[in-house]
Amino acid sequence: MKTSLLVGVDPGFSPATHYMLRTVSPLFADLSLSVEVAVLTVIPFPNDPWVAALYPGSTTKSQRMEALQAQAQARALLLQAGVACERIQTLIREGSPVHQLVRVARERHVTCIVIGSRGDSFRERTRRFLLGSVSRCILRLSPCPVLLASLPATTSPVQLATWYEQAIVDMLHARSTGFLIFTPEEVASRFPSPFPRGGRERRVQAAKEALLHLAEQGVLICQHIEGTWRCFND
Numbered sequence: 046m047k048t049s050l051l052v053g054v055d056p057g058f059s060p061a062t063h064y065m066l067r068t069v070s071p072l073f074a075d076l077s078l079s080v081e082v083a084v085l086t087v088i089p090f091p092n093d094p095w096v097a098a099l100y101p102g103s104t105t106k107s108q109r110m111e112a113l114q115a116q117a118q119a120r121a122l123l124l125q126a127g128v129a130c131e132r133i134q135t136l137i138r139e140g141s142p143v144h145q146l147v148r149v150a151r152e153r154h155v156t157c158i159v160i161g162s163r164g165d166s167f168r169e170r171t172r173r174f175l176l177g178s179v180s181r182c183i184l185r186l187s188p189c190p191v192l193l194a195s196l197p198a199t200t201s202p203v204q205l206a207t208w209y210e211q212a213i214v215d216m217l218h219a220r221s222t223g224f225l226i227f228t229p230e231e232v233a234s235r236f237p238s239p240f241p242r243g244g245r246e247r248r249v250q251a252a253k254e255a256l257l258h259l260a261e262q263g264v265l266i267c268q269h270i271e272g273t274w275r276c277f278n279d
Contacts, residue, residue, distance in 0.1 A: 053160040058115040065161030065194035070126030087142040121219040162195040210255035212236040229253035
């Protein structure tokens with residue numbers, strides 16, 4: 046019997062989406078060869094009040110570019126985890142994220158919907174109170190089981206460094222032909238931490254440890270220039 050999974054990826058490729066894919070991708074690779082993974086990104090309509098609060102001033106063109114980039118990142122993560130290329134399909138729809146996810150799940154008769162959750166921090170509780178919870182609506186309306194990967198509440202410095210290290214490797218895989226330069230400060234800004242705690246100084250220190258560890262492995266070349274570390278792919 047064929048297993049069909051529908052994976053929701055938001056246009057901005059948020060930390061919650063990144064964490065979800067990193068967590069569940071190895072499970073996909075371990076499944077039978079008959080499994081199909083559909084990656085869905087929904088471009089919200091600008092006149093949707095819920096969406097307008099999340100994407101103020103964005104245009105349809107910019108949202109489409111953002112969606113295409115998110116799809117490329119998701120695909121790269123799935124391939125890196127061992128999911129076969131022919132088992133991955135990418136879909137882009139427009140409208141309400143909740144309604145489109147549920148609609149595609151019904152159309153494709155999927156076995157399970159897989160989505161990420163932004164956790165239960167005070168900020169997220171406030172956002173859900175004002176705008177509503179997407180994951181909660183999907184859980185209520187879904188025609189099939191839903192696998193929800195929620196961000197952890199806390200993290201250690203080692204976990205944070207490991208997160209940055211994997212995020213850098215993911216970007217290198219996604220842009221295998223480009224020349225990239227990283228600094229600890231730039232890494233801490235480019236890859237929003239999925240963990241709610243940790244100040245700027247702690248994030249930069251964790252990013253530096255991640256870069257130096259990748260240099261030890263031969264993945265990057267790092268040099269100390271003008272008071273900071275600059276690392277680049279060979």
